[in-house]
Amino acid sequence: MAKKNIVVVGAGFAGVFAAKHLAKGLKKNDDYQIILVDRHSYFTYMTELHEVATKRVEPKHIQYDLQHLFGRRKNVSLVTADVTKIDKENKTISTTAGEISFEKLVLTVGGESNDFGTPGVKEFGHEMWSMEQALDLRHHIEAIVAEGAGSLDPKVREAKLTFAVVGSGFTGVELMGELIEQRKVLAQANKLREDEIKLVLLEAAPTILNMLDRQGADKALAYMKKKGVDVRLNAKVTEVRESEVVFADGTTLPTESLVWTAGVKAKETSSKWGLETGKGGRFQADDHMRAVGEKDIYLAGDSTTYQEPARKDQPGAGFIPQTVEGAESAVNTLVPNIVAEVNGNEGTKIFKGVYQGYAVSIGTHYTVATLYEKYRMAGFFANIMKHIINLRFFIQIYSAYHIFHYMMNEFFRTPNERTMFYGWTSRLGNVLWSVPLRIFYGAMWLVDVWYKLPGHTDDWFSKDLRLQTFTWLQKATETSGASAGGADAAAATAAPVADPTFTLSYTFGKTPMPIFDHLPKWYEAVTKVMIPNEATALLMQKVMTVVELLLALAILAGLFTWLASAVTIGLVVVFSLSGMFYWTNMWMPFAALAIMNGSGRAFGLDYWAVPWLQKHLGKWWYRGYEASTYNQLAK
Incomplete structure (x- = not known):
């Protein structure tokens, strides 16, 4: 008897989480199998794309092989393909690898960057909503700084050495935090002063991090300003050109490096699948996390919109946030409902968002966090909370292997002192x-x-x-016959050595x-x-x-x-x-x-002593050389 398929489309946070929990919930039901479909053979830890883009970690740090993640789940099959069509009537999906039938369908296809139709963003800007985009930005940053360092034209030099990030949400602020720390590395590599590399954060609203309370957001703002970031509020970008950004008031900012992080929308391809959409073009979900008007199609992740009635007065008007916890809350609703239905019962679980808190890291050394909407912290302990939040996901998908590698990559394999312990624990910085x-x-x-x-x-x-x-x-000791005789007697009675x-x-x-x-x-x-x-x-x-x-x-x-x-x-x-x-x-x-x-x-103590000696002995040595050369030239 052929098994019935529960198909999960999209292997992001929501998709992996859903497939793992469906596999566990149905492990005793041999009539069903879970099929996870994604265009990639790996899961990307999306919330850390900014670390790859700024060369803090290698790409493999946030790429997790799906075969490894699901190797022990015998009721999970993986299909690497793009989904091109959904036939709701015949309950099939068309993919680039063929047609797949489904008994239940879970759509977790994610979103993409929303530039709101701003001219020039696609042509001259950078986005960061995929591994490919993060790698493109990574290569661009190193190349453009090298070009700027070698330019003798002040205007060209300024445009190449100025980085502008549009949007002050989680992604924009976390990217800016990593750029703050990467700036030091780039300056040293290209023989520049750090202040020659300019960092500008652009926000159209009068405040930043509007999903946080003002106390935490203000601390983040103060930290970025302290680190030399030019934060511009009420700065609406109306056009992006090759070497400058144009604002609503007609002023410009010279830059060849604009990164757009100002919004998220549903993927355009998924808009053709015939499902009802809501805010941001996302699929509209009902209380049970089903697609509105559909019985067997469920929704989760950034492609989903749902407004909790009890939270309409909260920031964001109570809509499911595009965060990992938002995705988890949706999955924790739909999985029990699907398991109940395939086992012959009625799924009755109603969506309730569980949001334990937010943590926004501004680089590796500073984080602002809010827990349970009332506990606020910043700095070292908030940093710890950030890592606990990240590790929590791997705990929930039952992967001790990836917990180990997360710890290794975050604390022991990171170069240039870019860990919360300032490189003390890094294998690449010390032994x-x-x-x-x-x-x-x-x-x-x-x-x-x-x-x-x-x-x-x-x-x-x-x-x-x-x-x-x-x-x-x-x-020298004088010897005599008597003394010699005494020595011989002593030697005779002494224990052998x-x-x-x-x-x-x-x-x-x-x-x-x-x-x-x-x-x-x-x-x-x-x-x-x-x-x-x-x-x-x-x-x-x-x-x-x-x-x-x-x-x-x-x-x-x-x-x-x-x-x-x-x-x-x-x-x-x-x-x-x-x-x-x-x-x-x-x-x-x-x-x-x-x-x-x-x-x-x-x-x-060598942590401080050796760099100090290198700096001052180097200055002394080369200063003497330069003075000697100058004197010879003067003659």
Whole structure:
């Protein structure tokens, strides 16, 4: 018996969420299968397109393979195709891969950017409603800044180095936040001052972020202004030209980089499917999230419009917001209704929007958030809430795999300090996981030198010579027949000394074997020149103790870690040749090599010290070079 199809069109947030929950709700009903149709073989995490566009993350970070997402759902089939027609009477859809029949149809086709017919947006502007558009903008940003940096014409240079974002909703503000941080990277790469790259946010209304309360929106506005963004309110764009934007009052803004984020509408192709439409050309839904006038067609996502009667006095007049939570609320209504109907019952669930809050990130370091319409926060804790909101989606679609990769991409694989922890956790900025090794290694040196300090039994600041392997420094003792006889007697009664054992790990009751059991002849000759007598040796003991102490503290603090670790490798070589280093400690030079690769910048003082030195030593070095060149030219 052929299975009946429940077809979900569109693999965005709403589509994936619906397919996952339908698959779970019908896993015991073998008469039905879910077919998910989308033009792509992957799900795009749309709310993070701005991160791809500004090169904060790689495209694969927000592309999730549908085969991987649904690999364990045996009652879900995937079709990669475009839907061209819906035949409501015969209950079929036509796709570029063929015709598919349906018992129930769920439309989650999403939306597209709405330019309100503004001339020039399509020709000269950029939009950001798909992965393709985000990648196009990504390449444009890098190319146009490079062109601007190389231009000698002030007007051309200004137009190429000015970025204008139209619209101050979630997308526009979050994109501007990422541009604020990318500006620093672009300026460094193209030898520009940051303030040469101008950022302008254009809003036709008198306020920004109108879906938020004024307190949160004002904080966002103040933050952007503090970061040098030119925020222009009541600035209605009437035309976009190749090198400028025209406003309603006739004034212009020179720019070759306009990004339009000012509105969302239903896709034009879906308007031909014969369904009733409402606000913004979206499909009109009823209380049960069915298409108005239809029994077996359900709606969710950005292509859907529905006004909650109880929320008509709320911002947005109570219409389902084009957000992930809006899509989830619609799916949480239609899925129980479909499951009930295919199981022979009547679907009775009425739509009720559940909106736990909003979080708008302005770059990686600052976020404004409102929870449950009454709790407001900004900054670090709001940033945490933003990530919790993002992770919540993967929890709801039962994907621990993608939770792991989200965490890795957001915190551990992000370059240029563009994480909420300012790069502390980024594998691309430092070697985070070697920090424990660095601390352990520094502690080992500290413990070793601790017993050499005054007040301990092995005091290297005393008058006792500790360099016992340097035989030429030992005081000659007079021997006589009697004394020799006494020594022979003592030797006869003393317990035998165990032979040293070669091992690379500690073995209880064994004497460890030194790397060298006696000084090589060439090293002994060199050492005799450097340390010819006991007085020099005692001074060397004190100096070495101080050096070891400083090295231990530097490694623990992550200060000049590369240099300190390199010196400890040198000391290991010296100690080995001197017969004072054992095979069981051969891990130490390899540990030193590991922590030399940037571990001091991960929770260490090198995070500040190394860039400071690079900056000032570079200025000193090249200033001297420039002065020398100038003097030669002057002659």
